[in-house]
Amino acid sequence: MNQRELFLRHVAQTSTAPLALEIVKAEACTLQDADGKEYIDLIGGISVANVGHRHPEVLRAIHTQLDAYMHVMVYGEFVQSPQVQYAQYLAQHLPASLNAVYFTNSGAEAVEGAMKLAKRATSRTKIIACKNFIMALHKVRLV
Known part of the structure; x- marks a missing residue:
C-alpha cells in the first residue's frame, strides 16, 4: 500500500x-x-x-x-530564557494591564488557561457552562 x-x-x-x-x-x-x-x-x-x-x-x-535542550515543561514551572524573553517582548507591546503571557499548544489549552485565570482572578470556584447559548440569543429579542 x-x-x-x-x-x-x-x-x-x-x-x-x-x-x-x-x-x-x-x-x-x-x-x-x-x-x-x-x-x-x-x-x-x-x-x-x-x-x-x-x-x-x-x-x-x-x-x-x-543544542541547549529540545523540550521541557513550558507551563510556568521552569525558567527558560527564550520563553521569558518572548513573554517580555509580547508584554511590552500589550496594554499595561496585560503584563503576563500564558503559552499553549492549542485552542483547548487556551480555553482551559482562561478558565483557570478567571477562577484565580475572581477567587470563585465554580464555572457556569451554557449549551446552545447562541441559538437561544437568536430567539430572544435584545433591546
Whole structure:
C-alpha cells in the first residue's frame, strides 16, 4: 500500500475530497511532491511557516535551541530564557494591564488557561457552562 492510500485509510480527513498531495520537501514558499512537481504554498502551515519553509534564521534558532535542550515543561514551572524573553517582548507591546503571557499548544489549552485565570482572578470556584447559548440569543429579542 502506498503513502497516499495509507493516508486516506489512517489519517482523519477534514474534507470529503482531501488534496492528498504527498509532500516530500518544502523550501521557502514552495512544496514539492513525490513526483517532483512544485506547488506554491499559500497556506504557510497555518501560520507555523509564515516566514517560509526552512528559513535560514529560523533553522539557526532551532539548532541553537536544540543544542541547549529540545523540550521541557513550558507551563510556568521552569525558567527558560527564550520563553521569558518572548513573554517580555509580547508584554511590552500589550496594554499595561496585560503584563503576563500564558503559552499553549492549542485552542483547548487556551480555553482551559482562561478558565483557570478567571477562577484565580475572581477567587470563585465554580464555572457556569451554557449549551446552545447562541441559538437561544437568536430567539430572544435584545433591546
